[in-house]
Amino acid sequence: MLPFADADLPFLEVLWSMLIFMGFLLWIWLAITCFSDIFRRRDWGGFVKAIWVIFIIVIPYLGVLVYLIISHNGMAERNEEVASQMQQAFDERVREASAGSAGEIEKAHELLKSGAIDQAEFDKLKAKALG
Helix, strand or coil: CCCCCCCCCCHHHHHHHHHHHHHHHHHHHHHHHHHHHHHHHCCHHHHHHHHHHHHHHHHHHHHHHHHHHHHHHHHHHHHHHHHHHHHHHHHHHHHHHHHHHHHHHHCCCHHHHHHHCHHHHHHHHHHHHHH
16 A cells, blocks of 8 residues: 555645645746846846845845836846847857858869869869768
């Protein structure tokens, strides 16, 4: 027989415990989001950031709610800015990677035109560049 089979846990107590646990996880997620936004801000100095961190730690629920009410627009703008920067960095990496093969083929074509290599060598370099 299972050791917990005799436990007397009514369904509503289990449901209430799960709701409390999920609420706690939600608050942790919101606090981490607020902390990351506080430290990402460039318009605040260290003193203001320290005050907000202390406020969120000392009065947790009120601190997070007040920060979300005050800074909700700025949080969205900063998140959009970070996403845009990440997209631009990704696009640049893709451009560099794709330009690598094209650049190698272009150099090989110039060598072919100048007579430094023949058509067979050009074809080998082109195949190597294309992978």
